[in-house]
Amino acid sequence: MIFNKTLDNLKTYTPGKPIELVVREYGLDTKDIIKLASNENPRGCSPRVIEVLKESMKKINLYPDDSMYELKDSLANKFKVEKENIIIGAGSDQIISLALQAKANTHSSVLMAGVTFAMYEIYSKQVGAKILKTKSSSHNLDQFLDMCHKNSDVSVLFLCLPNNPLGECLDIEDVYSFLKKIDSNILVVIDGAYQEYAKVKDKNKKITPKNLIEKFPNVLYLGTFSKVYGLAGMRCGYGVANKKIIKALNKIRSPFNVTTLSLKACVEALKDEEFVSKSVEENFLEMSRYEDFISQNGFDSITSYANFIIIKYDKNKKSKVIAHNLLKKGIIVRDLGAYNMNAIRVTIGTPKQNSKFFNR
Amino acid sequence: MIFNKTLDNLKTYTPGKPIELVVREYGLDTKDIIKLASNENPRGCSPRVIEVLKESMKKINLYPDDSMYELKDSLANKFKVEKENIIIGAGSDQIISLALQAKANTHSSVLMAGVTFAMYEIYSKQVGAKILKTKSSSHNLDQFLDMCHKNSDVSVLFLCLPNNPLGECLDIEDVYSFLKKIDSNILVVIDGAYQEYAKVKDKNKKITPKNLIEKFPNVLYLGTFSKVYGLAGMRCGYGVANKKIIKALNKIRSPFNVTTLSLKACVEALKDEEFVSKSVEENFLEMSRYEDFISQNGFDSITSYANFIIIKYDKNKKSKVIAHNLLKKGIIVRDLGAYNMNAIRVTIGTPKQNSKFFNR
Numbered sequence: 001m002i003f004n005k006t007l008d009n010l011k012t013y014t015p016g017k018p019i020e021l022v023v024r025e026y027g028l029d030t031k032d033i034i035k036l037a038s039n040e041n042p043r044g045c046s047p048r049v050i051e052v053l054k055e056s057m058k059k060i061n062l063y064p065d066d067s068m069y070e071l072k073d074s075l076a077n078k079f080k081v082e083k084e085n086i087i088i089g090a091g092s093d094q095i096i097s098l099a100l101q102a103k104a105n106t107h108s109s110v111l112m113a114g115v116t117f118a119m120y121e122i123y124s125k126q127v128g129a130k131i132l133k134t135k136s137s138s139h140n141l142d143q144f145l146d147m148c149h150k151n152s153d154v155s156v157l158f159l160c161l162p163n164n165p166l167g168e169c170l171d172i173e174d175v176y177s178f179l180k181k182i183d184s185n186i187l188v189v190i191d192g193a194y195q196e197y198a199k200v201k202d203k204n205k206k207i208t209p210k211n212l213i214e215k216f217p218n219v220l221y222l223g224t225f226s227k228v229y230g231l232a233g234m235r236c237g238y239g240v241a242n243k244k245i246i247k248a249l250n251k252i253r254s255p256f257n258v259t260t261l262s263l264k265a266c267v268e269a270l271k272d273e274e275f276v277s278k279s280v281e282e283n284f285l286e287m288s289r290y291e292d293f294i295s296q297n298g299f300d301s302i303t304s305y306a307n308f309i310i311i312k313y314d315k316n317k318k319s320k321v322i323a324h325n326l327l328k329k330g331i332i333v334r335d336l337g338a339y340n341m342n343a344i345r346v347t348i349g350t351p352k353q354n355s356k357f358f359n360r
Numbered sequence: 361m362i363f364n365k366t367l368d369n370l371k372t373y374t375p376g377k378p379i380e381l382v383v384r385e386y387g388l389d390t391k392d393i394i395k396l397a398s399n400e401n402p403r404g405c406s407p408r409v410i411e412v413l414k415e416s417m418k419k420i421n422l423y424p425d426d427s428m429y430e431l432k433d434s435l436a437n438k439f440k441v442e443k444e445n446i447i448i449g450a451g452s453d454q455i456i457s458l459a460l461q462a463k464a465n466t467h468s469s470v471l472m473a474g475v476t477f478a479m480y481e482i483y484s485k486q487v488g489a490k491i492l493k494t495k496s497s498s499h500n501l502d503q504f505l506d507m508c509h510k511n512s513d514v515s516v517l518f519l520c521l522p523n524n525p526l527g528e529c530l531d532i533e534d535v536y537s538f539l540k541k542i543d544s545n546i547l548v549v550i551d552g553a554y555q556e557y558a559k560v561k562d563k564n565k566k567i568t569p570k571n572l573i574e575k576f577p578n579v580l581y582l583g584t585f586s587k588v589y590g591l592a593g594m595r596c597g598y599g600v601a602n603k604k605i606i607k608a609l610n611k612i613r614s615p616f617n618v619t620t621l622s623l624k625a626c627v628e629a630l631k632d633e634e635f636v637s638k639s640v641e642e643n644f645l646e647m648s649r650y651e652d653f654i655s656q657n658g659f660d661s662i663t664s665y666a667n668f669i670i671i672k673y674d675k676n677k678k679s680k681v682i683a684h685n686l687l688k689k690g691i692i693v694r695d696l697g698a699y700n701m702n703a704i705r706v707t708i709g710t711p712k713q714n715s716k717f718f719n720r
Contacts (some may be wrong), residue, residue: 001545001578003462003608013615018425035422044421053417060625061404061590062395065378090450093614101486102363119615126461126612185361218361230421233620248363252486254453255373255479259619260593261413265420 011122017332026328033330034356036347038232039164039194039308043279043350045230046272049265056264064260071263074270075238079209084243087250090257092193092222092237097123098249099220099239100156103187104129108155111147113139115166115339117191120158129155137341138168138302141178148182157182160191161207162198165336165345167304171204179216187245188219193237194306196228200280201305209240217242220249225262227307228279229269234262283307286348293358310336312343319344329360371482377692386688393690394716396707398592399524399554399668403639403710405590406632409625416624424620431623434630435598439569444603447610450617452553452582452597457483458609459580459599460516463547464489468515471507473499475526475699477551480518489515497701498528498662501538508542517542520551521567522558525696525705527664531564539576547605548579553597554666556588560640561665569600577602580609585622587667588639589629594622643667646708653718670696672703679704689720 016037023030072083079085089095096119104110106128112120114137121131132151134143139159148154162169179188192207199206209221224237236258239249269275290309294301300312313319319342323335326344334345346357376397383390396402432443439445449455456479464470466488472480475497484491492511494503499519508514522529539548552567559566569581584597596618599609629635650669654661660672673679679702683695686704694705706717 001463001547001602001604001608004465007462007608007611010611012611015423015426015615018423018427020425020429021427024429038423040423041421044418049420050417054414057410057413058404060409060593061401063375063378063398063400063586063592064595065380066375067378067381069380069384090614091616093616097614102367103361105364187361226423232423232616233420235424235616235619242361244361248361248367251367251370251372254450254457255375256451256453256592256595259595259622261621262619 006126006128010125013118013122014338016334017327019332022327022330022332026330028330033332034349034353035332036349036353036357037332037334039227039306039347040232041228041230041279041307042347042353043230043282045265046269046275048272049231049268052264052268053261056261060260062260064256064258064263066255068258068263070267074267078270079240081210081213081240082243085213085240085246087239087246087253088258089237089239089253090235091226092191092224092239093119094257095220095222095237095239095249096120096189096191097126098252099187099189100124100127100129101252102248104155107153109151109153111144111151111154111157113137113158113160113163115341116158116160117164138166139163139170141170141174145178145181148186154186156187156189158189158191161205162194162305164193164306165308165310165334165339166302167306167309168302169198169205169305172207173204176215179219184218186218188216189222190219191222193222193224193227195223196276197280197283197307198305201284205305213241217244220245225266225269228276229266230279231262231265231269234259234265236262236266283348286351286354289354289358290346290348308345308347310343310345312341318342326360331357331360366486366488370485373478373482374698376694377687379692382687382690382692386690388690393692394709394713395692396709396713396717397692397694399587399666399707400592401588401590401639401667402707402713403590403642405625406629406635408632409591409628412624412628413621416621420620422620424616424618424623426615428618428623430627434627435600438630439600441570441573441600442603445573445600445606447599447606447613448618449597449599449613450595451586452551452584452599453479454617455580455582455597455599455609456480456549456551457486458612459547459549460484460487460489461612462608464515467513469511469513471504471511471514471517473497473520473523475701476518476520477524498526499523499530501530501534505538505541508546514546516547516549518549518551521565522554522665524553524666525668525670525694525699526662527666527669528662529558529565529665532567533564536575539579544578546578548576549582550579551582553582553584553587555583556636557640557643557667558665561644565665573601577604580605585626585629588636589626590639591622591625591629594619594625596622596626643708646711646714649714649718650706650708668705668707670703670705672701678702686720691717691720
């Protein structure tokens with residue numbers, strides 16, 4: 001059977017190894033494995049979510065409410081925007097894909113930082129768009145601007161704030177200055193998956209979606225329930241933008257793209273701000289232990305505004321080998337070899353998990 | 361902002377109204393509303409599923425196992441195929457979309473019955489393919505064959521067995537004869553969303569995926585957990601096909617497309633065959649009450665092999681008005697006006713729900 005040519009050169013995503021797989025591959029016991037590979041919240045989720053899920057189970061035989069009224073209402077209140085400014089996806093990941101389907105194509109380019117979230121490139125290739133990356137691995141807005149001017153076919157650009165997998169984050173004022181200078185027909189996707197962390201560490205990194213979309217009708221802000229809210233397994237994220245963008249994306253959104261339980265869980269998760277603030281607080285307390293570990297061992301790193309940190313190695317060590325040795329001991333981290341970096345990315349775990357990492 | 365032209369002429373799906381919406385729109389109480397609009401299992405789901413979900417909740421902070429090892433293993437055992445013959449989607453709906461993305465394009469046509477599941481057309485339009493429908497509203501294989509011969513650009517064709525929304529179902533022997541006569545480069549999607557019902561009512565309708573895919577390497581069989589398994593809210597379905605087809609679809613499947621709880625629920629649902637057989641048995645017992653109601657009132661219908669039945673009206677009645685009047689009384693059914701039919705489709709409910717429909 002002959003498939004469409006677009007399938008020929010696709011990249012596929014390599015997820016962090018799930019615990020179940022490590023159990024099967026290395027014969028380890030589930031309880032001895034710690035997963036510091038996918039930037040999940042090691043504290044779990046709000047206990048209120050668990051209670052709501054128990055109540056909601058009797059309705060799982062019915063299709064989800066495709067209008068997603070309740071969750072849109074909660075997000076609209078949180079961000080002080082209208083429900084028509086919000087789209088809900090099966091992870092913010094799905095909204096990245098919708099944005100590219102709506103705006104990029106075989107005649108256009110998609111611009112992103114040299115090292116950034118892998119799905120931007122994967123979904124861009126699926127729609128046949130050309131990939132442009134800045135020379136700088138971290139976000140450099142001068143380079144972004146230069147490339148926008150030199151490539152008139154840029155249809156979508158991604159800013160990941162903070163950036164996964166590096167951890168660095170632009171100041172919002174710099175982002176605003178940049179947005180004023182670029183063509184308003186470029187769809188700018190600002191991925192705020194780790195914003196809840198960044199804005200606590202440094203208020204200059206804080207994005208207010210309402211201000212952003214009012215000033216710039218070409219910006220799509222993304223948020224997720226997979227990180228600090230502790231709901232990665234539920235697959236739910238959201239986009240906030242001008243109503244025209246939301247309407248366009250909804251045209252290609254599949255019906256019932258988010259499960260009933262996920263919608264209920266996210267509505268409840270938004271109510272528990274204390275869980276979020278406790279998680280962020282512990283994250284940065286524990287991150288300082290990693291910073292000490294890195295400097296004490298003579299490794300290199302980048303200041304992280306998220307819930308992970310990278311450890312860079314010199315020529316004498318190979319990140320691939322280090323990640324593999326950790327895996328054999330039941331510690332799952334992310335080797336950044338696929339990004340052409342001799343480094344690993346480690347999710348900040350619980351105090352106990354982090355101690356296990358340091359004493360590996 | 362200018363979006364891709366492909367967005368211009370898209371159709372969007374109109375889901376059955378959710379109970380929450382009817383509550384808001386008509387000021388009714390949730391308990392007074394019965395939803396017979398979306399072919400869900402009115403008995404709920406297996407109680408075993410509820411127990412497993414309670415146990416699985418502590419892991420929702422972690423991303424799902426993207427290899428979907430456990431569910432693929434269960435399905436492979438059920439169908440006596442290999443795991444590599446199986447793909448899992450967020451509803452079989454998502455696999456329909458993947459099949460079209462992999463195989464159809466702006467230079468090809470997609471063929472389907474005159475009246476069939478709306479998503480075939482919606483997803484075909486998203487990839488820019490031309491839509492071909494048989495003159496016959498129900499499945500007529502002579503017409504399918506004729507159109508395949510007359511249109512050399514047919515890349516994908518859909519057989520919905522039994523057909524939603526009409527309820528009719530082809531005999532598997534006729535399907536096999538048809539498959540032998542068509543070009544093996546056409547991807548034939550056989551949608552078995554309601555197979556669990558059809559095969560009990562008439563063994564000539566029973567599809568055995570293993571036989572099907574061994575005989576025809578160009579066939580993709582689809583199944584779902586949204587119907588008899590009572591898990592529509594969990595969004596999970598599957599495809600069974602030749603490994604090459606599965607590999608192609610997996611290339612464009614997004615990572616983590618099914619939630620952790622959905623995977624766990626479906627594995628458990630497959631273990632409870634008694635729940636399935638009881639549901640099917642009650643479905644057809646209750647369907648006979650609808651058949652009596654239809655003949656006693658002088659309406660028309662089509663023999664249904666699924667968990668719904670259509671009621672056709674003559675010129676003196678308008679299905680749209682009937683559906684609206686039922687809605688005001690808290691009974692949600694599907695008006696088939698969008699399919700150019702003066703008919704409604706009613707999901708077979710519980711005995712109590714059906715009595716309420718008859719005494720509306």
